[in-house]
Amino acid sequence: MTILVIAEHDNQTLKAATLNTVAAAAKIGGDIHVLIAGSNAQGAADAAAKLAGVAKVLLADAPQLADGLAENIEATLIEVAKDYSHILAPASAYGKNVAPRIAARLDVAQVSDIVSVVDADTFERPIYAGNAIAMVRSRDPVKVITVRATAFDPVATEGGSASIETIPAGTDAGVSQCVSREVTKLDRPELTSADVVVSGGRGLGSGDNYRTVLEPLADRLGAAMGASRAAVDAGYAPNDYQVGQTGKIVAPELYIAVGISGAIQHLAGMKDSKIIVAINKDEEAPIFSVADYGLVGDLFDCVPSLLGELDALS
Structure with missing residues (x-):
C-alpha cells in the first residue's frame, strides 16, 4: 500500500x-x-x-x-x-x-x-x-x-x-490562467496555524471597535485575529479573517471569542480549540455551550480589564 x-x-x-x-x-x-x-x-x-x-x-x-x-x-x-x-x-x-x-x-x-x-x-x-x-x-x-x-x-x-x-509535468491545459495574485502580509501569526486566536463578532458594533478593542489584546498575546461571519458581512473585518463553516477551520491552543453569539456556522470552525474563552453580555448565548471559560459582561469593559490584568502580570 x-x-x-x-x-x-x-x-x-x-x-x-x-x-x-x-x-x-x-x-x-x-x-x-x-x-x-x-x-x-x-x-x-x-x-x-x-x-x-x-x-x-x-x-x-x-x-x-x-x-x-x-x-x-x-x-x-x-x-x-x-x-x-x-x-x-x-x-x-x-x-x-x-x-x-x-x-x-x-x-x-x-x-x-x-x-x-x-x-x-x-x-x-x-x-x-x-x-x-x-x-x-x-x-x-x-x-x-x-x-x-x-x-x-x-x-x-x-x-x-x-x-x-x-517526473514529467503534464501539458498546459490552456483553459485557465493566473492573472494576478495579491498576498496579504501579516505582522501577526497566520490564522489557521496560530496557537492563540482572538475573534470578534457583531457585538463589537463597528470596524473601528474591532480594531481598537481587539488588536491590543491580540498584540499582547501574540495572537492571530479572527471574526465571525456576521462581523465580516458587516464589514468589521476582511474576508480572510472569517472563522466558521464557510470560513477557516481553526483549532488553536487558546481561542478567545469576543461579542460572538455562537451560531452553528461559527462553532463548526472553532469548537475543536483546546481552550475556549467567551466574552458576551448575553448569558444565554450559544457560545457558552462550548466555552471552557465564560465571562458575562460588556465587552467594552471586560476586554480592557483583561488587558490590564495581563499587563499587571508581566
Missing part, C-alpha cells in the same frame, strides 16, 4: 497543512510519497524530503505548474495516480480545487474533510456543520481524500531522508 500526498507549497516552502496531511497518511499506514508540482520548486522538494515518515518525493517542475492551476496539476498527477492506493490533499482551497478533478478522472468517490482514520478503507468526517460525525467506508481501488488539517498533529519537519524523483 502506497500513499501519495499532494503538497501545498509556494515553490520554496511547504504550507503548514501539508504537514498535517502527511500525518493523516501515516495513520493509514504504508509508504508515503509526496508530490511537489511547481516551477523552480526544488526548495519545496528538499523540504518535503526532510519530513518524518516520507519515503519518496515526486518533483514535477515546469512553468505551467508555477501558479498551482488545478487543471495543470491534474494533468500531471493523473499519469501516476493509479500507482497509489490513496491520494491525499489538504482540505484547503488548493486541495479542494485539485482533489475532485482527480477523483472524477479516476471515476471514484471522493472522501472529503476527514478528521480521523479508522483503517485503510474507513474514515470519519463531520457533517451537519460538525454536529454529527459520519463514518465513511470506501471500496474504490484508489481513494481520493481531503484532510482537515486541524484534526491531525503535524509531522516533524526534520528527520526524514526521502529520495527525490523527477
